[in-house]
Amino acid sequence: MGYMIVPLVTKSSWLDGRAYANELRCCIRRKFKAIRKQNFNTQILRPIAGGLKALTRLKGLHLSNNSFTDGLPEVVSRLNLLESLNLYGCKLTGLPATLKALTRLKRLRLSNNPFSDGLPEIVSQLSLLESLNLSRCKFTRLPATLKALTRLKVLDLSNNFFPDGLPEVVSQLNLLESLNLSNCRLKRLPAT
Known part of the structure; x- marks a missing residue:
């Protein structure tokens, strides 16, 4: 029934x-x-x-x-x-390389996933991304390849922990309009 x-x-x-x-x-x-x-x-x-x-x-x-x-x-x-994919809380530890076939993806929510080796590199190949939510992923660093996301306007890094300060790659995202760093326990911000 x-x-x-x-x-x-x-x-x-x-x-x-x-x-x-x-x-x-x-x-x-x-x-x-x-x-x-x-x-x-x-x-x-x-x-x-x-x-x-x-x-x-x-x-x-x-x-x-x-x-x-x-x-x-x-x-x-x-x-x-x-164009929009929400994978919040899916217990993902990585992402498949085949995800790069999503060439029209503009919004990606990966929050609350325990990625075992940090942010998967495949995310940097999604060149049309405008919004990326990485909150609650327990990241301590971000890959330098993230700067390839030249259209990124919204980045949510809240509830991660960056002991060495905000990753330098964030300052290289020139179109960024919104950056959420709530509860990241930052001790310093980059000078540039």
């Missing part, structure tokens, strides 16, 4: 709601190929990952609070029209 609440506004191509995995998989494959934004939080993605590839026009995908301990599902890298 299942239920499905699906408020669908056809003009904006939004689908949001709750459903049992089998029902949602059915809807994705048969009815909603034109969906542009989808919210799959709280661990329902695994059973329906195969159905995601049918969403060829998807521009926004929220996968917050899933448990991707085996890594991000490959199907996400195939959604090449994505």
Whole structure:
């Protein structure tokens, strides 16, 4: 016995709601190929990952609070029209190199993930990024390659710990308009 609440506004191509995995998989494959934004939080993605590839026009995908301990599902890298990807709290320790196929990505939320070797280098290859949320990732440093994100306007580094001060690469992000450093326990800021 299942239920499905699906408020669908056809003009904006939004689908949001709750459903049992089998029902949602059915809807994705048969009815909603034109969906542009989808919210799959709280661990329902695994059973329906195969159905995601049918969403060829998807521009926004929220996968917050899933448990991707085996890594991000490959199907996400195939959604090449994505402009916004939310991976908040997904227990990610790294990101696949295939993520660079998301060449239109403008907004990426990676907050609250325990990246084991710091920020994955692949993030620096997402050249159209305008907004990057790295809060609560327990970072102590950032890679110098981050300066390749020449279009970055919003950077959230809150709730990380930078014992040597703000990473120098931040001062090289010339278009930055918003920088969140709340609760980073900074002792100094760079002179430039």
